[in-house]
Amino acid sequence: xxxxxxxIREKGKFGFIDSQxxxxxxxQYREVEDFHNSFARVQLFDRVVLIDELxxxxxxxMYSALGKMEEGLVKARLVNFWGYIDGRCNTIIDFQFExxxxxxxxxxxxxxxxxxxxxxxxAEFVIKPQFQSVGTFNNGLAFAKIDDLYGYINNKGKWIIExxxxxxxxxxxxxxxxxxxxxxxxxxxxxxxxxAPQFDFIPNISEGHFSEGFAVVKQGDKFxxxxxxxxxxxxxxxDAVGEFSEGLSLFCYREKWGYMTxxxxxxxxPRFDIALPxxxxxxxxxxxxxxxxxxxxxxxxxxxxxxxxAESFRNGLARIEKDGVWAYINSDGDIVWVEAE
Numbered sequence: 160x161x162x163x164x165x166x167i168r169e170k171g172k173f174g175f176i177d178s179q180x181x182x183x184x185x186x187q188y189r190e191v192e193d194f195h196n197s198f199a200r201v202q203l204f205d206r207v208v209l210i211d212e213l214x215x216x217x218x219x220x221m222y223s224a225l226g227k228m229e230e231g232l233v234k235a236r237l238v239n240f241w242g243y244i245d246g247r248c249n250t251i252i253d254f255q256f257e258x259x260x261x262x263x264x265x266x267x268x269x270x271x272x273x274x275x276x277x278x279x280x281x282a283e284f285v286i287k288p289q290f291q292s293v294g295t296f297n298n299g300l301a302f303a304k305i306d307d308l309y310g311y312i313n314n315k316g317k318w319i320i321e322x323x324x325x326x327x328x329x330x331x332x333x334x335x336x337x338x339x340x341x342x343x344x345x346x347x348x349x350x351x352x353x354x355a356p357q358f359d360f361i362p363n364i365s366e367g368h369f370s371e372g373f374a375v376v377k378q379g380d381k382f383x384x385x386x387x388x389x390x391x392x393x394x395x396x397x398d399a400v401g402e403f404s405e406g407l408s409l410f411c412y413r414e415k416w417g418y419m420t421x422x423x424x425x426x427x428x429p430r431f432d433i434a435l436p437x438x439x440x441x442x443x444x445x446x447x448x449x450x451x452x453x454x455x456x457x458x459x460x461x462x463x464x465x466x467x468x469a470e471s472f473r474n475g476l477a478r479i480e481k482d483g484v485w486a487y488i489n490s491d492g493d494i495v496w497v498e499a500e
Contacts, residue, residue: 161194161196161197161212162177162178162183162212163177163178163473163474163475164176164177164183164184164193164194164199164212165177165178165473165474165476165478165487166191166193167182167186167485167487167496167498168186168485168498169186169498169499170186170499171189172186172187172188172189173186173187173188173189173190173191173201174186174187174188174191175191175194175199175214176487176495176496178474178475178476178489179495180476180487180495180496182496183212183213183214184210184213184214185214188201188202188203189202190202194212195227195228196227196228196229197211197212197228197246198210198211198212198227198228198233198246200225200227201216203216206221206222206223207222207224207225208221208222208225209225209228209233209248211246217244217246217247217248218248219248219249220235220237220248222235222236222237223236223237223238224236226261227261228246229261229262229263230261230262230263230265231245231246231262232244232245232251232252232262232267232280233245233246234259234260234261234267235254236254237254238254240254240255240256240257241254241255241256241257241258241259241269242254242255242256242259243259243262243267251280252278252280252282253282255271256269256270256271257270257271257272257273258270260293260295261295262280263295263296263297264296264297264299264314265279265280265314266278266279266285266286266296266314268293268294268295268301269288270288271288272288274288274289274290274291275288275289275290275291275292275293275303276288276289276290276293276316277293277296277301277314277316285314285315285316286312286314286315286316287316289305289316290303290304290305291304291305291307292304292309293312294327294328294329295329296314297329297330297331298330298332298333298348299313299314299348300312300313300319300320300330300335300348301314301329302327302328302329302335303322304322304327305322306322308322308323308324308325309322309323309324309325309326309327309337310322310323310324310327311327311330311335311346311348319348319350320346320348320350321350324337324338324339324346325338325339325340326338327346328367330348331368331369331387332369332387333347333348333387334346334347334348334353334369334387334389335348336366336367337352337356338356339356340356341359341360342356342357342358342359342360343356343357343358343360343366343367344356344357344358344389345367345385345387345389353388353389354385354389358376358377358385359377361375361377364377364382364399368402369387370402370403370404371402371403371404371406371421372386372387372403372421373385373386373392373393373402373403373408373421374386375400375401375402376391376395377395378395379395380398381395381396381397381398382395382397382398382399382400383395383396383397383400384400384408393419393423394423397410397411397412398410398411398412398413398414399411401436402436403421404436404437404438405436405437405438405440405455406420406421406437407419407420407426407427407436407437407455408421408436409434409435409436410429411429412429413429415429415430415431415432416429416431416432416433416434416444417429417430417431417434418434418437418442418457426457427453427457428457430446431444431445431446432445432446433445435469435470435471436471437453437455438471438472438473439472439473439475439490440454440455440472440490441453441454441460441461441471441472441477441490442471443469443470443471443477445469446463447463448465449463449464449465449466450463450464450465450466450468450469450479451463451464452469452477452492460490461488461492462492464479465481466479466480466481467480467481467482467483468480468481472490475489475490476488476489476495484497484498484500485497485498486498
């Protein structure tokens with residue numbers, strides 16, 4: 160059973176604790192990433208290796224690059240070619256591809272002789288290499304590029320949505336973002352364009368990503384939301400907005416942040432200089448020089464503290480920082496781990 164682990168730092172090295180603050184993997188790595196599907200990528204000497212939740216590194220080979228664990232397999236590069244290994248570092252698919260993607264829905268994209276196709280776990284080509292570029296299968300479809308145009312194929316390689324777009328993205332449920340002339344819109348899995356490309360890409364703000372059924376859009380200098388039907392669900396009247404999380408979204412009004420509901424009803428008035436989305440029933444907010452945590456009704460769950468940084472809760476803990484020192488708190492506000500100075 161997978162356990163929740165959190166990154167810690169001591170004397171410039173990184174390790175992991177559990178949700179009770181117990182050190183599970185001693186700080187020893189120069190760089191680490193969060194665990195994903197029971198494995199984490201860490202930097203050991205000058206290479207990236209995988210470790211399991213007990214801290215055991217997969218060291219049968221020193222790979223020049225590694226992906227993340229997906230569907231029990233990890234893409235890996237040995238010298239100049241890519242293949243796939245399992246969680247015990249056994250080679251499952253030989254190193255033979257120029258490039259490759261992660262497994263999804265039992266298939267993985269691979270590049271051979273410059274063209275992209277898809278293989279199954281037995282390394283058999285289910286869709287022969289023929290595309291300039293491909294995406295990941297989600298909801299039965301993956302984008303593919305041919306003759307410089309993007310469309311969508313099914314897991315047999317049949318075009319379900321004919322190539323017609325300048326760019327395309329992975330499906331999110333029944334809809335996917337498609338682009339023309341640097342604008343984005345939405346296409347339904349049936350092939351119907353339900354929202355013609357018309358919205359600007361705003362890096363890290365408005366990129367067509369849906370959260371709880373809403374995607375941020377910008378019109379003029381104001382922000383709002385569209386739903387998965389391509390309809391403006393919340394009019395663009397806000398100075399800035401965030402993604403929906405736990406039924407609430409951040410919005411900015413006169414340089415202060417507050418929270419609204421899915422029908423644009425004011426839920427927590429805008430009074431914070433900085434605010435983060437709700438996670439696990441709590442949200443970090445900064446006001447009058449101090450960080451605090453709000454409950455979902457807008458009450459103060461954890462009293463103001465003069466930290467330099469406060470992050471969202473994840474698996475029972477939130478990381479805070481004061482004067483460059485890391486610490487983790489639980490939902491009661493108790494410090495369960497603190498970095499040695």
